[in-house]
Amino acid sequence: MSAMRVDAKVVMLGKESVGKTSLVERYVHHRFLVGPYQNTIGAAFVAKPIQVGEKVITLGIWDTAGSERYEAMSRIYYRGARAAIVCYDLTDSSSFQRARFWVKELQNCEEHCKIYLCGTKNDLIEGDRSLRQIDYHDAQDFAEEIGAQHFETSSKTGNNVDELFQKVAEDYNNTAFQYMTAEETGIDLGQKKDSYFYSCCHNN
Amino acid sequence: MDGQALRPTASWENGTLAPVDRLRAERADSPTPGLVEGTEPGAGQKSAMFVHAQSFEDLTAEAEEEARRDDELDKSGECAEELKVLVGEKTIEEQRNNSISSESRSKEEDVSSEAWRSHRKHVFVLSEAGKPIYTRYGTEEALSSTMGVMMALVSFVEAEKNIIRSIHADGCKVVFLTKSPLVLVGVSRTCQSDKELLRELQYIYYQIVSLLTLTQLNHIFQHKQNYDLRRLLAGSEYLTDNLLHRLDRDPGLLLSAVTCLPLASSARDVVSSSLQAAKAKNLVFSILLAGDRLVTLVRKKDQFLHHIDLHLVFNLVGSSSSFREGEGWTPICLPKFNTAGFFHAHISYLEPASELCLILVSTDREDFFNMSDCKQRFLERLSKRSAYQALKEALKCPTYSVAQVGIPELRHFLYKSKSSGLYTSPEFPEVYHSDEEQERLMGLYQDLHSCLHHPTRPLRSFYRCSETENLLAWVTSGFELYLCFSPLGTKALAVSAVNKLLKWIRKEEDRLFILSPLTY
Numbered sequence: 001m002s003a004m005r006v007d008a009k010v011v012m013l014g015k016e017s018v019g020k021t022s023l024v025e026r027y028v029h030h031r032f033l034v035g036p037y038q039n040t041i042g043a044a045f046v047a048k049p050i051q052v053g054e055k056v057i058t059l060g061i062w063d064t065a066g067s068e069r070y071e072a073m074s075r076i077y078y079r080g081a082r083a084a085i086v087c088y089d090l091t092d093s094s095s096f097q098r099a100r101f102w103v104k105e106l107q108n109c110e111e112h113c114k115i116y117l118c119g120t121k122n123d124l125i126e127g128d129r130s131l132r133q134i135d136y137h138d139a140q141d142f143a144e145e146i147g148a149q150h151f152e153t154s155s156k157t158g159n160n161v162d163e164l165f166q167k168v169a170e171d172y173n174n175t176a177f178q179y180m181t182a183e184e185t186g187i188d189l190g191q192k193k194d195s196y197f198y199s200c201c202h203n204n
Numbered sequence: 205m206d207g208q209a210l211r212p213t214a215s216w217e218n219g220t221l222a223p224v225d226r227l228r229a230e231r232a233d234s235p236t237p238g239l240v241e242g243t244e245p246g247a248g249q250k251s252a253m254f255v256h257a258q259s260f261e262d263l264t265a266e267a268e269e270e271a272r273r274d275d276e277l278d279k280s281g282e283c284a285e286e287l288k289v290l291v292g293e294k295t296i297e298e299q300r301n302n303s304i305s306s307e308s309r310s311k312e313e314d315v316s317s318e319a320w321r322s323h324r325k326h327v328f329v330l331s332e333a334g335k336p337i338y339t340r341y342g343t344e345e346a347l348s349s350t351m352g353v354m355m356a357l358v359s360f361v362e363a364e365k366n367i368i369r370s371i372h373a374d375g376c377k378v379v380f381l382t383k384s385p386l387v388l389v390g391v392s393r394t395c396q397s398d399k400e401l402l403r404e405l406q407y408i409y410y411q412i413v414s415l416l417t418l419t420q421l422n423h424i425f426q427h428k429q430n431y432d433l434r435r436l437l438a439g440s441e442y443l444t445d446n447l448l449h450r451l452d453r454d455p456g457l458l459l460s461a462v463t464c465l466p467l468a469s470s471a472r473d474v475v476s477s478s479l480q481a482a483k484a485k486n487l488v489f490s491i492l493l494a495g496d497r498l499v500t501l502v503r504k505k506d507q508f509l510h511h512i513d514l515h516l517v518f519n520l521v522g523s524s525s526s527f528r529e530g531e532g533w534t535p536i537c538l539p540k541f542n543t544a545g546f547f548h549a550h551i552s553y554l555e556p557a558s559e560l561c562l563i564l565v566s567t568d569r570e571d572f573f574n575m576s577d578c579k580q581r582f583l584e585r586l587s588k589r590s591a592y593q594a595l596k597e598a599l600k601c602p603t604y605s606v607a608q609v610g611i612p613e614l615r616h617f618l619y620k621s622k623s624s625g626l627y628t629s630p631e632f633p634e635v636y637h638s639d640e641e642q643e644r645l646m647g648l649y650q651d652l653h654s655c656l657h658h659p660t661r662p663l664r665s666f667y668r669c670s671e672t673e674n675l676l677a678w679v680t681s682g683f684e685l686y687l688c689f690s691p692l693g694t695k696a697l698a699v700s701a702v703n704k705l706l707k708w709i710r711k712e713e714d715r716l717f718i719l720s721p722l723t724y
Contacts, residue, residue, distance in 0.1 A: 016439055021529060028530075039439030041526045042534020042549075045572065063529065067439045069415060073535055076569060 006047055006060035008172040011078045011113075013106075014087030015098035016066030019120040022155035023087065024063045027165050032156050040065040043077050050169045057169045066098075078106065083114045083168045090119040090152065093133040103146055114171055115148035118164060122154035244682030245709040246621030246628065246717040315342040315350070326391040327408060327448060330355060332384060333430040337437065338408075338444055344434060354389050358382060370398045381405040385425035386412065394647065397654040404451045407512065410539045411447050414516045415440055418543035446523040450515075452643055454496070458653055459620045459684065460511050461627040462518070465497040467598045469714035474591035476500040476722045482582035483724040484574045488547065489565040490582075494599055496522060498626075498718070499560070505723040510540030511625055517549075521561050527551045531579075533572045536565075550575035554583065559599055606630040609708045611701045613693035615673065618649060618686040619709055621717065628709065628716040645673075649686050652677035656684070667695055674698060 012020040021040050026032055028048050043064045049056050062077045064070065078084060084106050088099040099117065106113050119139060125132045136152065143150035149167060153160040241247075313320050320342055328347070329338040334355035336344035344351075358380060361368040371378040379401040381388040388405040413421065416436060424431050456462050467475075479490045479502045489509055492499040496518060503509060516538070526532060535546035548571060550564040562582070564575040586592045606614055608630075615635065620627035636642050655663050656679045665678040674689040676698045687705070689698055713719065 021526070025529060033525075038442075038525050040529075041520065041524055042532055044526060044530040044532050045576075046530035061530075065439075065534075067436075069436045069438070069440070070535070073569070 005058060007057045008059050008082040008169070009062065009080055010059050010083045010085065010168060011062045011081040012064055012085050012087065013074070013078065013099075013102040014066055014118075015089070015092075015095040018066065018087045018089040018092070018095045019155055020066065020085075020087050021063055023085070023118070023120060023153065023161060023164075024061055026155040026158055026161045028061070030158075032158075039067055042070060042073070048165075050165065052166075052169045052173045055173065057173060059165065059169060059172075074105075075109070078110055078113065081110060081113045082172050083116060084110070085116045085118050085164070085168070086148075087118045087120050088134065088139075090121050090134050091124055091131045096134050096139070100142075103148070107146070114168075114175075115146060116164065116168060117143045117146075117148045117150045119150075119152040120155065122152045122159055123156045126154075241681045242623045244621050244623065244680070245706060245713045246619070246624055246626055246719075247682070248624040248717075248719055248721055313342045315346045324393050325448075325452075326389075327405070327444075328354065328389040328391075329408065329412065330387050330389070331425065331429075331431070331433060332387060335430055335432060337386070337412075337433045338441065340445065340448055354380075355387060358387055370401075377401060379405065381409065383409050385421060394650075396650055397658070399657070399659055400650060400654055404448075407447060407451060407457065407515075408444060410512055411444055411516060411519070412437065413539040413543055414513075414520075414537045415443075417537040417546060418539070419545070443519060443523050447516075447519050450519060453646060454515075455618050455629055455646065455649065456496075456511075456518075456627065457515055458646070458650060459618060459627050461620045461625050462498050462511060462514055463496070463627050463629065464716060464718055465494040465499050465598060465602055466604060466715050467499065468594065469719065471591050471594035471598065472500060472718065473720065474589050475586065475595060476502060476718075476720075478582050478585040478589065478591065480722045480724060481585055482578040484566070484571070484578050486566045486568040486571050487564060487575070487578060487724065488567060489563070490578075491517065491563040491565070493518065493521060493561045493563065494602060495559045497602060499595070500718060500722075502722045502724060507541075509538070513538035513540045517563060521551060521563065527561065528553055528556065531572075531576055533575075535569065538565075548572075550579065552579060560595070603631040606633060609705055611704055613689045613697055614687060614701055614705070615690055616645065616688040617705065618684075619705070620684040622682055622684065624717060624719075626717050645688065648673070648675055648688070652686055667698060669695075676702070678702060 012024060014020055016039055017037055021044070022032060024044075024046060028046050040063060043062050046061050046063070047058055048061060049058045062081070064074055064077050084102070086099045086102045086106075088095040103115060103117075106115060117139060119134060119136075139152075140150050142148075149171075151160055151164045151167075153164055155161060323341050325340070327338070327340045328336070328351060330336055330351045332355070334348075334352045336348050336351045338344065339347050357371075358368055367382065368380045370380065375393060377390075377392045377396075377398065379390045379392070379398055381390075381402055386409060388409055390401045390405050392401055421433075424433070424436070451457050475492065479492065479500060482490070488504045488507055490502045491509075491514070492501075498514075501509065501514075517536070520536070521527060530552075532549070532551035534549055534551065536549045537543065537546050541547075546569070547565045547567060548569045550562075550566065550572060552562055554560040554562060562579055564578055566575055568574075583592075586595075606616055615633050616630060618627060618629045632642055632645070636645050652666055652668070652675060655666050656677055663677075664680075666676070668675045669691070671691060673691055674693050674695075676685075676687045676689070678685045678687075685702065685705075687698060687701065689701070709716065
């Protein structure tokens with residue numbers, strides 16, 4: 001088996017416990033795990049092929065940990081990303097502040113990265129409207145201001161999840177020629193890369 | 205009397221233990237010749253896989269030094285008053301009923317309740333500014349004043365140019381471990397020795413260091429003394445909770461050793477060599493786990509993995525479902541290797557529902573795709589040489605029954621080969637099937653372990669009869685052995701069982717242990 005090819009790097013960002021992992025679980029494994037909250041350790045990588053028109057595009061999805069502890073590491077996950085899904089919890093206004101932080105970070109460091117603003121846990125709102133802390137229109141305005149797409153999803157019901165990733169893949173497909181004509185398209189998972197960051201552990 | 209030493213001179217309960225030197229000389233000749241370090245059953249053929257030799261002592265050595273320096277220090281009288289604040293006033297009669305109540309692990313517990321006070325073992329972590337960082341039970345916020353008192357005790361003794369080690373009062377032991385910039389406090393109603401409790405606090409300390417590195421920890425507190433470390437540790441509390449649970453249950457943490465998945469040596473060799481072949485420039489350790497059992501470990505030449513670091517990795521993998529989602533990539537500090545920096549670990553299961561988890565430890569944080577590639581190469585080679593099937597078969601019986609040994613009165617045992625740092629133990633028999641019984645048996649083993657590793661009066665062997673079981677513990681330069689017999693067995697039978705068991709382990713050693721560890 002040869003190393004898997006990934007066309008587009010997609011990174012999940014957002015405050016802890018907003019549901020980044022659940023979103024990926026729903027999209028990749030079509031399931032929603034009920035149970036005590038478990039935070040992601042470091043980051044998890046999944047490659048997922050997706051059909052766009054005639055073509056199959058493989059998304060390499062980096063599900064990052066929201067915990068502050070890993071913040072220093074986040075750069076390696078979003079570097080070179082073609083899309084960032086910045087998540088916030090519709091029932092938690094502080095998570096929206098955090099989303100703004102990530103947007104700023106991306107605008108400063110990754111200008112070619114397309115931003116998708118994603119409000120999660122929509123099912124909770126459906127159950128009880130008073131839980132909503134982030135107004136749909138406020139988020140929409142913010143998205144327009146930064147030139148991002150805006151989605152509200154529920155990983156529990158699956159609402160809008162496939163649409164979100166489909167949009168990511170389509171946008172990639174449409175813009176792929178724009179940026180990538182000069183360079184080779186895609187990243188070979190097996191290829192050796194030079195590290196431009198020093199490693200902190202030298203074993204000799 | 206329910207305790208009786210095997211050799212007449214060693215009745216340590218009466219405090220008449222002869223000088224250690226003389227005892228050692230008398231007992232030097234082992235009844236089973238050849239069983240010295242390096243030749244015992246389970247000893248590796250080449251160099252060992254871990255930093256081992258005096259691993260248990262290694263862990264507590266620092267603390268022991270301090271202990272000797274401050275030998276005269278006994279604060280129990282003065283501090284009894286304050287202690288009541290910490291542990292509440294409790295009579296001994298009340299304690300007996302509490303042994304099972306530790307199951308409720310709810311964080312929302314009311315810290316002023318009787319239930320909270322009666323937990324068998326509390327663990328608190330605070331900063332040197334007295335800010336709460338972790339509590340095993342209840343919430344940190346609710347305990348800020350209690351932790352303030354703890355810090356006051358530490359500072360009070362420090363002001364006299366001394367170090368507080370422990371307080372014994374009211375059936376309770378309060379053990380302090382100062383590891384600047386952290387202070388760890390254990391409050392225990394168990395009969396574990398200070399040394400054992402201190403060892404457990406060390407583990408918790410290393411758990412925290414493994415998430416942050418000591419360098420970062422120092423840096424944070426140098427900048428801001430009253431920093432709330434919980435911000436950085438958010439979401440990791442369950443790792444510490446689980447580690448504490450393991451400390452009560454896992455013989456590996458007690459013995460400073462790890463156990464292996466029983467596997468035919470031919471199959472294990474194929475797995476090991478496949479891992480060895482899947483190497484990369486920055487790869488330092490490749491570890492294959494089956495649940496809590498080691499399948500194999502391949503390391504870079506001259507680099508050793510300490511068993512504490514390995515247990516921290518076990519705990520990380522075992523506590524989290526996060527790595528089942530995809531390929532995990534996380535910074536991890538292995539504190540016994542280097543407290544200053546992070547390694548980067550590629551953690552993934554071989555198959556979605558499989559118990560087999562592969563951990564590839566690299567020095568380079570950009571190495572994810574290289575590690576991912578190593579894993580693919582490993583899998584290809586494994587299936588090409590059809591070892592994968594053998595491995596999956598072995599997973600169906602990850603343990604063995606004590607009946608296989610053929611000693612009728614023997615119920616359970618722990619055997620550690622000192623030179624390889626590996627131990628083996630059968631599954632718990634019927635009588636120890638409940639969680640409470642297993643924890644009770646582990647408690648008994650801990651007791652024996654304390655006696656064998658007593659800082660000033662270590663025992664070579666120890667036989668103890670009780671109503672529920674008879675226990676024998678024996679340590680030589682090559683191995684450590686703990687046996688549990690039915691209460692109907694006799695001492696003569698127990699002693700003769702040792703030889704029989706050692707022969708059996710010798711016969712099975714290439715299945716139960718990793719005899720030929722590989723390096724890249």
